[in-house]
Amino acid sequence: MTRRNDYIFPIHCIIKTGIHGTGYIDGIYMKVTVCSPGIYTYGAMLIGGIIRDLGYDVTIERDLHAIDGDLLFLSLYSTQHLLNPLIKEAVRTCRAKGTRCYIGGPVSAYPDIVFGELNPDAVVIGEGEPAIPVLLKTEDPSQAPNCMYRSDGSLLSTERVRMTEIEHPVPLIPDDIRNQSIRGANVYIETHRGCFGRCGFCQVPLFFGRKIRSRDIEPILNEVRAFKEKGVEKVAISGGTGSLYKSHDNTLDTGAFLELLEGLSGIMGPKNVSCPDIRVDCITDEVLEAIRNHTVGWIFFGIESGSQKMLDSIRKGIIIEQAEEAIGRCRQSGVHAAGSLICGYPGETEEDFLMTKDFLSRNALEDVFISIAEPIPHTPLGTMVLEINRDENPVYAPHKGEYASLHLTEAEARAFDLMLHADMSKPVLRLITDDIFSSYLSEAKQQGTDIRAATDLLFRYHGRDV
Ligand code: SF4
Structure with a gap:
């Protein structure tokens, strides 16, 4: 089922701010981890760069054991990831600790399977840029475009948005x-x-x-x-x-x-x-x-x-x-x-x-x-x-x-x-x-x-x- 979402994404406002934040947004501190298991993918670094420029305290990891903070964006690029017991355990542990867990990357092309295997808070489908700023501001994924989430036992999807221009900040580049x-x-x-x-x-x-x-x-x-x-x-x-x-x-x-x-x-x-x-x-x-x-x-x-x-x-x-x-x-x-x-x-x-x-x-x-x-x-x-x-x-x-x-x-x-x-x-x-x-x-x-x-x-x- 597709649910119409009336949120209009002001991508240029976000991309051009260039803020390097303290992690405090509206007086609330939030620590975010972006993780792509095994390798730092370009997509994960890109999402990290957007989050950094929005002012949040964000780190990028390729080691599942290093996941920490209030919010996790997990970028998965292989169907094998959905079957990987370590990734299943990492998502389970995060959610048990109250860390919100969103999954994106190439596997998001089949969000129902991602839900069935990993049960995150939401799947960010396709291009992540439109959804990320909203997911940082609200715990309700139904407010963000390009999301699949669970509601009353059913999987619902929000409006799909594809970027008209590919313009983004410098990625978050890890030291190693x-x-x-x-x-x-x-x-x-x-x-x-x-x-x-x-x-x-x-x-x-x-x-x-x-x-x-x-x-x-x-x-x-x-x-x-x-x-x-x-x-x-x-x-x-x-x-x-x-x-x-x-x-x-x-x-x-x-x-x-x-x-x-x-x-x-x-x-x-x-x-x-x-x-x-x-x-x-x-x-x-x-x-x-x-x-x-x-x-x-x-x-x-x-x-x-x-x-x-x-x-x-x-x-x-x-x-x-x-x-x-x-x-x-x-x-x-x-x-x-x-x-x-x-x-x-x-x-x-x-x-x-x-x-x-x-x-x-x-x-x-x-x-x-x-x-x-x-x-x-x-x-x-x-x-x-x-x-x-x-x-x-x-x-x-x-x-x-x-x-x-x-x-x-x-x-x-x-x-x-x-x-x-x-x-x-x-x-x-x-x-x-x-x-x-x-x-x-x-x-x-x-x-x-x-x-x-x-x-x-x-x-x-x-x-x-x-
Ligand atoms: S669809 Fe395009 S990107 Fe994909 S394999 Fe064919 S040529 Fe390459």
């Missing part, structure tokens, strides 16, 4: 940010929201929409200077497709992106900037030149599969030849081409899988990420997985082929096989030692275990047997 490494970067910064892609496994279009909303260059550069002052050495542009920055109407317009990369490399040095994720249909010669000159010089394309049938099923919106051409253009431009591949997608046959292996053999990517398809709730893949029988799903089906003695599921066996094959297809052959073999095997098994747990969770909330 320089110690974290996410794919080689200390931090992934936000340049824009949204993606005009429709990939069935991806949450970005659902969460942020397909229209690109970009930040201005100057606030981004100021923010990067602030990160550098805190000791950050390496920054990356966050997921989706970096070169869509400032693009409009589903049309690539790379001028501002080139200016942005030049500005970032001017501050950090080109070897300390990366823009890893770019769609194969979002490169131009100028983009490749800027990637080579102003970044570490790598692109990770979302290749996903070497089978056109699977690319169509994934709704990738590209043809195999485009992926091959993009890799070739990188090579000609002196840019390192890497790629992400997905296996175990529903409907992927042995023939499709062999086409993906052939793609790797033909194209010799310099690095490869292999993932078993994870059905995030409410994505097209999530819906697809609910429509097939369990024994048709390669995430559960036992593997009976070459690796039968390793007791893997079909999805695990394909992930493992692709990891080995990717190494053997690289331009510089990588020797598969016993250690590498074992680490790939355990990685494939772990992915299988996690994705079965996420799929079981999805089934439970749709009344399917587990």
